[in-house]
Amino acid sequence: MKDIHNNKNTLNKLPLHGAVGAGLWACRILVGVLFIFSGLIKANDPLGFSYKLEEYFEVFHMTFFSHFSVSMAIFLCALEMFFGFALLIGAYSKQIAWGLLLLIIFFTFLTFYSAVFHVVQTCGCFGDAIVLTPWQSFGKDIVLFVLIIGLFINRDKIHPLIKNSNAEKGVVIIATILSFGAGIYTYNFLPVMDFLAYKVGANILDEMKTPPGAKPDEYEMTYHLKNKKTRELKTMSSTEYIKSNIWKDTNWQIQGEPESKLIKKGFSPKIVDLTINDAQGSDYTHELLSNPFYNVIIVAYNLDKTNVAAIGKLNALALNLTQNYNIRTVLLTSNSAKDAEAFSKANHFFSEIFYADEVPLKSMVRANPGVLLMKNGTIINKWHFNTVPTYDNIVNQYLDKH
Structure with a gap:
């Protein structure tokens, strides 16, 4: 028995050959690269990912976690990247296999729940870079689940590429620091790559327009009918309802409100939810966004959570720009x-203070507060409050050149 046990251990340590080995390596590469990509793309915008987490907290009535949403977002992004990298180099294979399995079970449950109950319409799996529907996200997680099951079953056959244990620990430590550092950096500055509609160079007014000839969404009405005599029930589309002439039969009555169903997606502007009002409710959207001169917009979507010290510095900057260059500066907030x-x-x-919904303000700049420099509705540049240039730098770079 002892010899058999020793032989089994020896076989497990031997390099894999053939289809099994190739399949295991394919699973490692696919899962590892996908987890690194998923974690990295979300770490590019951890504040945006934290907003998505808050949506889930609301769905499950766990809003007390919202206070930790940013920390949890950075941690989850780092965890995905670390798991993916560790899987590729074969470090801590048993622990990583367990971690991947638990993580994919958790993600699969969330995407399934979102798809079935229509609660969170985009899972945020790949941030705003690749937007997936709940069912697409669930399908992706099912494929990953199958691959990870294969890795979990064969976890004893995953051997480290780095044979020296001290070197392996050093690489793992560096990977951990980089995984957490990516999210911390972008949270304290801005996303390295901006996938939102309010990126530098975008013209907000243009992004709100529907071009001539663009087809809108197509909807179809569904009617629920009941026959007064036979008590028979029918469900018919508006097309069937008209074509069948059933509407002429007074015995058939429509029950409840007709249901509207999207049957064909049409053109949708990138920005559909931005309206800027003053305290009296007057619409200033076009006036502020069509300003032909340089203007500064300070975005603080929630004044209760904003960085007050940064607001003070931005206030001084706005005052100097207005006095010396007649720059119009406004604050946008969702507060009352x-x-x-x-x-x-x-x-x-x-x-001046103007008001807009919280959702577009969160998309304008991933900071609270953040700053947009605009001209003719185009975003010339934007900054996190930690990276706003000095008055002299703004003057030298933008104002004295024009």
Whole structure:
């Protein structure tokens, strides 16, 4: 028995050959690369990922976790990248196999729940770079689940590429630091790659337009009918309802409200939810976004959570730009007019205040506050409050050149 056990251990340590070995390596590469890509693309925008986590917290009535959404977003992104990298180099294979299995079970449950109950319409698996529907996300997770099951069953056959244990530990430590560092860096600055509609160079007004001839979404009405005499029930589309002439038969009555169903997706502008109002509710969207001169927009989607020290510095910057170059500066927030006015008085805020929904403000710039430099509706540049240039730099780079 001892010899058999020793022989089994020896076989497990031998390099894999043939189809089994190739299949295991294919699974490692596919899963590893996909996890690294998924984690990296979300780490590019951890604040955006945290918003998605908050949606899930609301669905499951766990809003107390919202206070930790950013930390959890950075941690999950780093975990995905670390698992993917460790799988590729074969480090800690048993622990990584267990971690991958638990993670994919968790992700599969979330995407299945979203798809069935229509609660979170985009899972955020690949951030805003690749937007998947809930069913597409669930399908992707099923494929990953199958691959990871294969890795889990063969976890004893995954051997490290780095034979020296100290060297392996060093590589793992570096990978861990880089995994966490990516999310921390982009959170404190801005995404390295901006996949949102409000990226530098975009014209907001153009992104809100529907071009001539573009086809809108096509919907079909569905009617629920009941026969007064026979009590028979029918469900018919609006086309069937008209074509069958059933509407002429007074015995058939429509029950409840007709249902509208999307049957063909048409053109949809990249920006559909931006409306800017003043305290009285007057629409200033076009006036502010069509300004032909340089103008500065400070975005603080939530004044209760904004960085007050940064607001003070931006206030001084706005004052100097307005006094010396007649630059119009405004603050955009989703807070109520009453709360915004109280905030303005408490912080001696100089700029005009306008109001918009929280969702587009979160997309404008991944910072609270963040700054947009605009001209003719085009975003010339934008900054996180940690990277806003000085007054002299803005003047030298933009204003004195024109």
